[in-house]
Amino acid sequence: MVKNPVLPQIEFRSVTKTYGKITAVRDLSLTVGCGEFLTILGPSGSGKTTTLMLLAGFEAPTAGDILIAGRSVAAVPSYRRDQGIVFQSYALFPHLTVTRNLEFPLEMRGINAAERTTRVRRMLERVHLGDFGGRMPSQLSGGQQQRVALARALIADPPFLLLDEPLGALDRNLREQMQIEMKSLHKEFGTTTVCVTHDQEEALTLSDRIVVMRAGQIEQTDSPEALYDRPATCFVAKFLGEANILENCNFELETDAAQPSGTVAMIRPERICIVAPDAANRGDADRRQSITGTVDDMIYAGPLRKYHVRVGSSVFIVREHVAAGQPIFRPGDGVCLDWLRSDIRFVAA
Amino acid sequence: MKIFQKLGQMPIGLTVPAFAILLIVFGMPIILLFLSSINAPAFSVTNYYKFFSQPANVRVLFQTIEVSVLATGMCLIVGYPTAYLIVTASKRVRLTLIALVIIPYLTSGLARTYAWIVILGDRGVINNLLLHLGVIHSPLPLIYNRTAVYIGMVHIMLPLMILPLVSAMMGIDRSLMAAARSMGARPLAAFWRVFFPLSLPGVRSGSLLVFVFCLGFYITPAALGGLRDAMLSTFIAAQVTSSFEISKIATSAFILLAIAVAVLSMLGLNLAGAQGRAATSAPRSWVVRLPIFAMRKHYFSEFPNRYRAKLWTTQLYQAGGNSRLSNIVGAVFVLIVMVYLLSPGLIVVIMSFSAGTFLEFPPSGVSLQWYRSFFGDPSWNGAAWTSIQIGIAVAILSTVVGTLAAYGLNRTHPRLRGFLTMTILTPVTIPVIVVGIATYLGLVNLGLIGSKTGIVLAQSLGAIGIVVVIVSATLANLDRTLEQAAKSMRAGPLQTFLRVTLPLIRPGVIGGAVFAFLHSFDEVVITSLVSGYSIRTLPLKMWENIRNQIDPTIAAVASLLMLVPVLWLIVLYLMWWRARPRDHHTLSELAT
Missing domain, CATH: 1.10.3720.10 (MetI-like)
Incomplete structure (x- = not known):
């Protein structure tokens, strides 16, 4: 999807932002390629919103520089930057109709009335709101407001788009629907997009690359698959999905490669098989490891079951897709856990 | 850089x-005023000493404080229950009552003071009526005494007390009262332990407003009081017109200011509790002083989908229970307060159409x-x-x-x-x-x-x-x-x-x-x-x-002056009302 990865559209060069004694962003360096969908993911207080505010021009960096298309924009106020922003609260102008809201960015760019009308009509149709142009924002549902906000951000064809927790205010079903819609809009417009969110599912679904932030610094930057499958640190492993950290275990961990120092072993819950103790041996014993434990708890979650299995002093989380003929274990049952040695990952502690 | x-x-x-x-018209002069009150550059307190050495001055000063404190207290005693009853009333009644309090608030104080002269005067409405009925044979001395001053001042200040109280009380989360009741608090206990403490900010802003206003507004006491009811502010104004002796005026003014500042800071600190709130208390009190905004905000929050939930919390909210008797007592109380607030204005308006050569009530003819x-x-x-x-x-x-x-x-x-x-x-x-x-x-x-x-x-x-x-x-x-x-x-x-x-x-x-x-x-x-x-x-x-x-032309002028704010109120209402249907529309749409 990256049109021109050679040419970075947005570049952060050792950017630091402090508010009094608090450092919100520390020495952040980051590039976003042309046409890329990059998500900044992190818990609250990790500095992700500050990063977005810096990029949008609502805040100026304390140190370092931000370049857009190769030019420093640290001193350029936000209204002179060519950008589209979707705000968390949508920030639709309550005193203007949907049409007037969509016309606003075009007017500010001095586009004539006839052209504005055509573009607004086309855009409204594109986001399936063709009949809603005359409505006030307060007369729209949450999902419709979200689509107007997106349309307003994209209508002037800005070279890049910023999304601040774009789907945070929607309910679950609507969120999934909007994720699909945003993905198709991004494909169609090819706008470089930077999205800030704390919702890992949103990040995994939408992004070409994800930046995980923690305490004002980048923890890891990678594609969604790589980030989930090969997290660099314990924090990333735990923040993105669930992780079993294999530390202080009462068994010898068998691994293919030697464990680098300063790391801990980790395995994802869905990589562990849970079977009855007598059915343990699967043949390819040289590639697998099996241990025994006791079921502490079983949580039923629709298509999958989650077990908490006590092994010595530690508790393993095991996630299993519900399939026909599978045995169901109850708290107190003795079970056998086994996994492929190649599924063990080493992450920085 | x-x-x-x-x-x-x-x-x-x-x-x-x-x-x-602010600086040119008020700031610099007030500094000059202060300097002259302390005889700068000699810097002495002779002027203050002189002020306090004259028994007449001290008497006027105490009288000023006494009248201000008592008027504030009376406003609070009448205003708190009124505000409480307004807030606990049903929505329509509440909005009507708030409007009825706002109208006198916006009406010229001078016109309303004049109304009391007309009512209490020797040939005024009350005396005329009593004479006519044969109850008395010579006019009662209703005006030009301390009682008249209190009647007039409380009448003028009451909206200033009620409106901040209403605003503060409407901001109290109703579920808190329900919570207190659910934890076994009796209605009265819930009121004293939960509602009353939360309404204290309103009590504070209302009292401060009324007190400071009383200190400086000499029109009503001067018009309704006798010669012995002079306030310090009357003295100051008289000195400006008679003999402009700047150091003397400055001294009196600063003594008055000192009282105001002392009360402002005392009430601000004691009741606000938390630090820093004192600094914001004054702007806040003025925000609630113009409570049409608060009213408008609350108005929007009361849309129909929440009606049922509101209904039962309102019931829980009423501290005194729902006995028929307490409802009647409450209604009568509010009625009396409203008559007190509104009837003087109405009487003047009616009299302004009188056909006789004197002002009379009821008028003998219409002209x-x-x-x-x-x-x-x-x-x-x-x-x-x-x-x-x-x-x-x-x-x-x-x-x-x-x-x-x-x-x-x-x-x-x-x-x-x-x-x-x-x-x-x-x-x-x-x-x-x-x-x-x-x-x-x-x-x-x-x-x-x-x-x-x-x-x-x-x-x-x-x-x-x-x-x-x-x-x-x-x-x-x-x-x-x-x-x-x-x-x-x-x-x-x-x-x-x-x-x-x-x-x-x-x-x-x-x-x-x-x-x-x-x-x-x-x-x-x-x-x-x-x-x-x-x-x-x-x-x-x-x-x-x-x-x-x-x-008697003044009756016509007063009536016109009362009309002006009402007209403005209608203009404002229409303007906000025009903005309302959009929201309203949405709500009804969402509800269906």
Whole structure:
């Protein structure tokens, strides 16, 4: 999807932002390629919103520089930057109709009335709101407001788009629907997009690359698959999905490669098989490891079951897709856990 | 370099016009006044010593404090239950009652004081009625004594007490009372342990407003009281007109100011509890003083889908239970208070149509003679025209300057904002007579005494404060991301302000302009000091008339003056109402 990865559209060069004694962003360096969908993911207080505010021009960096298309924009106020922003609260102008809201960015760019009308009509149709142009924002549902906000951000064809927790205010079903819609809009417009969110599912679904932030610094930057499958640190492993950290275990961990120092072993819950103790041996014993434990708890979650299995002093989380003929274990049952040695990952502690 | 850049970006510069007016017309003179009260550069307290060594002065001072404290106490005793009953009433009744309290609040104090003269006077409504019925044979001495002063002052101040109380009480989360009840608190216990403590901020702002107002507003005591009921403010005003001895006036003014500041800081600290709240208490109290905004906000929150939930919490909310008796007692109480608030005005309006040669109630016939006399007499309609001109000038000046200042303050660092807002509001938070003296001195220095420009500047001091409060309240509710959104779409600062901010705060700006006009149209204390006998505004002409000869034309003028705020209220209501259907529409749509 990256049109021109050679040419970075947005570049952060050792950017630091402090508010009094608090450092919100520390020495952040980051590039976003042309046409890329990059998500900044992190818990609250990790500095992700500050990063977005810096990029949008609502805040100026304390140190370092931000370049857009190769030019420093640290001193350029936000209204002179060519950008589209979707705000968390949508920030639709309550005193203007949907049409007037969509016309606003075009007017500010001095586009004539006839052209504005055509573009607004086309855009409204594109986001399936063709009949809603005359409505006030307060007369729209949450999902419709979200689509107007997106349309307003994209209508002037800005070279890049910023999304601040774009789907945070929607309910679950609507969120999934909007994720699909945003993905198709991004494909169609090819706008470089930077999205800030704390919702890992949103990040995994939408992004070409994800930046995980923690305490004002980048923890890891990678594609969604790589980030989930090969997290660099314990924090990333735990923040993105669930992780079993294999530390202080009462068994010898068998691994293919030697464990680098300063790391801990980790395995994802869905990589562990849970079977009855007598059915343990699967043949390819040289590639697998099996241990025994006791079921502490079983949580039923629709298509999958989650077990908490006590092994010595530690508790393993095991996630299993519900399939026909599978045995169901109850708290107190003795079970056998086994996994492929190649599924063990080493992450920085 | 960085610091300069930051300062340049700060919109604090927008407050410069407001502070320039404040400093020149009020700030510097009040410092000069203080210096002359301590005999600068000799620096001595002789003037204060002289003041306190005269028993007459001390008596007037104590009398001033006594009258102010008692009037405030009476307002609280009448106002708290009234406010409580208003808040617990059903929605429609509540809105009606609030409107009925706001109407006298917006009506000229002078006109309402005049109404009491008409009612209590020797040939007034009550005496005439009693004489007519044969109950008494000579008029009762109802007027020109302390009782009359209290009746008049409590009448004038009561809205000032009720409205902040209502605003504070409506802000109390109703579920808290339900929670207290669910935890086994009896209705009365729930009231004392939960509701009453939460309503204290309203008690504080109401009491402060009334007390400070009492200290400086000498019109009512002077009109309704006897010679022995003089207030310190009356003394000060008299000294300005008789012998302008600046150090003596300055001393009296600063003693009055000291009392006000002492009470402001005492109540502010004790009741507010938390630190720093004292600093914001004054602006807040003024925010709630103009409670149409609060009313409007609450109005929107009461939409039908939540009706059922509201219904049962309202029942829980009523502390006194739901016995029929308590309902009747409450209704009678509110009725009496409303009659007290509204009947004087009504009586004057009715009498203004009387056909006789004297004012009589009930009128023996209907005629428009006093209105004809008002419109035919150049001294009356000339004064009205002057007032309108000055009012419009004040409204324009203070709306522009005040809106700019409010916008600048809104974008300033919170700590600095609190301080600067307090400073801008000084002319409306200290006794008005002190502002009048300082302004007089300021305009003397500018050579503007007795000029329209001078009066406009003097009245704008308070009007700017009012505009700042109203516009700030509107700005505080403005979602800042809307401005960011506009900027992200390439709208510059000016375009953002004109296209997004201004349309969204327009109700506040127009409301500010209306209140600025009303402030000017009703101002008499400061104006009488700075007019220098050469300019007659309508309130001045009225005041003169009340004191010297009672020309029945004044009834017509008072009626017209009562009409003005009602008209404005309708204008404001229509404007806000026009903005309402959109929201309303949505709600009904969402409900279906």
